[in-house]
Amino acid sequence: MRYRPKNYRDENPEVFSQLVKNNPYMARVYDFPELLIPHPTPENFQQLWTNIIKETSGAAPSRKIHLEIGCGSGRYLIEWAQENQQDAFIGLELRFKRLVLAAKKIERQNIRNILLMREHGEFIDEYLSHNSIDCLHINFPDPWSKKTRRKHRILSTDFLAKMHPFFRPKGELRFKTDHLEYFETITDILKEIDTYKIAEHTADLHRSNYNENNILTEFEMLFKSKGNPPIAFLRAEAL
Numbered sequence: 001m002r003y004r005p006k007n008y009r010d011e012n013p014e015v016f017s018q019l020v021k022n023n024p025y026m027a028r029v030y031d032f033p034e035l036l037i038p039h040p041t042p043e044n045f046q047q048l049w050t051n052i053i054k055e056t057s058g059a060a061p062s063r064k065i066h067l068e069i070g071c072g073s074g075r076y077l078i079e080w081a082q083e084n085q086q087d088a089f090i091g092l093e094l095r096f097k098r099l100v101l102a103a104k105k106i107e108r109q110n111i112r113n114i115l116l117m118r119e120h121g122e123f124i125d126e127y128l129s130h131n132s133i134d135c136l137h138i139n140f141p142d143p144w145s146k147k148t149r150r151k152h153r154i155l156s157t158d159f160l161a162k163m164h165p166f167f168r169p170k171g172e173l174r175f176k177t178d179h180l181e182y183f184e185t186i187t188d189i190l191k192e193i194d195t196y197k198i199a200e201h202t203a204d205l206h207r208s209n210y211n212e213n214n215i216l217t218e219f220e221m222l223f224k225s226k227g228n229p230p231i232a233f234l235r236a237e238a239l
Contacts, residue, residue: 005118007039025096029118032103036116045127048115049090055112057086064134065168068092069121069154070141074102074114076217080137081114083215087134089114092121121154122162130165136173140219143179155186157193164195167238176205176233178223183232190236200235208233 008016009030020027029038034051037044056063064087071077071091081089091114093099099116106114117127121138144152155175163173173196177183180203190196202208206220206228214233216224223229 005039023096025100028100029096029103031100032107032116035106035114036099036103036118038099038118040117040119040127042126045115045117049088049127052088052113052115056088063087065132066090066135066137067124067128067133068137068139069124070139071098071102071116072139072218073098074105074116075221076137076139076215077102077114078105078109078111079215081111082109085113087113091116092119092124094118094120122159125162125166128166131168133163133166134168134171136163136167136171138173139176139217140178141182143177143182145179145181153182155182157189160189160193160196164238171238172199173236173238174233175236176217176220176231178219178229178231180230180232183234187234190234195239196236197239198234198236200233202234203232204230205233206231 006012008019009027016026029036034048037048053063064084066080066087066089068077068089068091071093074091077089077091081087091102093102093116096118099118103116106116138155141154142152144150175186183203187198187201190198200210202210205211205214210233220231223231
């Protein structure tokens, strides 16, 4: 059985109060019960996800399901959701502050088609069934640059194989990074396996034709303020 973070608020309030003194956002993640799950289980996910699906404007055949792993404070996810109100979105993030900031933006703008969870991307199979995802977004994941740490990368041969059954027909992966070695590694993996096909690919997104429809993440905004170093992007289709 895999490790799940303890719910100190319910299991040990005294410890929780001490933790909150160091990080008040540990308490604030509970302020958004309709759109943020601090301690997800398959049961509470399904309950809220059903509500999110009902709120989308799209009918079942045309509604797309999007998953962003590492959604940060929500800039990219929110813009996608606003531009595609017929679709439903799941955002995964681990950092308490980023989750709270994302939830505040979603609540303030009255966006009804996003559900946030504090969860690791590799455990999404506990919540979704096969043939359920139309688009997987992974932006600027930790590259784990040292060779001895690269086994911790979210995108890998094993992860791509694990995720493949969850894609619907014409499902796609969208990946952005500023780490060229990581980008080249994933490019090579996708070329070697026969379950994905690279449809769009550039090592310099902001100076490419793909930039016209690009939605910026918080990291990209930061990069632009620092001279706009190259951002790599690819879109791969699940076959």
